[in-house]
Amino acid sequence: MSQLPEKPSFDKNYFCPQSDAPGAETILGKVGKMRKEYDFSKAKRNPYAGQLKKQVTIRLDEGTVEYFKKLAKEAGIPYQTLINLYLRDCAAAGRKLSIQWKAA
Numbered sequence: 001m002s003q004l005p006e007k008p009s010f011d012k013n014y015f016c017p018q019s020d021a022p023g024a025e026t027i028l029g030k031v032g033k034m035r036k037e038y039d040f041s042k043a044k045r046n047p048y049a050g051q052l053k054k055q056v057t058i059r060l061d062e063g064t065v066e067y068f069k070k071l072a073k074e075a076g077i078p079y080q081t082l083i084n085l086y087l088r089d090c091a092a093a094g095r096k097l098s099i100q101w102k103a104a
Helices: 024-031 062-075 079-093
Strands: none
Touching: 062 079
């Protein structure tokens, strides 16, 4: 079994209120204050929106879900992400399932 990466360390000041964060006065001085209203009339749609993930409903066996949850926990990623990566790998490799029905 491969060893899991260490948990990332976080800057304790990341979630500080802006005025308490180190260097906040420098950042706030450059950014300025938010406007009350913004004009989005000339905004463009995201050209990559079609490449985003699509939500689907799929019924999987309980054992299959538990298998991917276990693998995902070991890898430290969400199980749905792991399933997506697995299916993407299958699609990229052009794998096809071989099913043979037996005569009754």
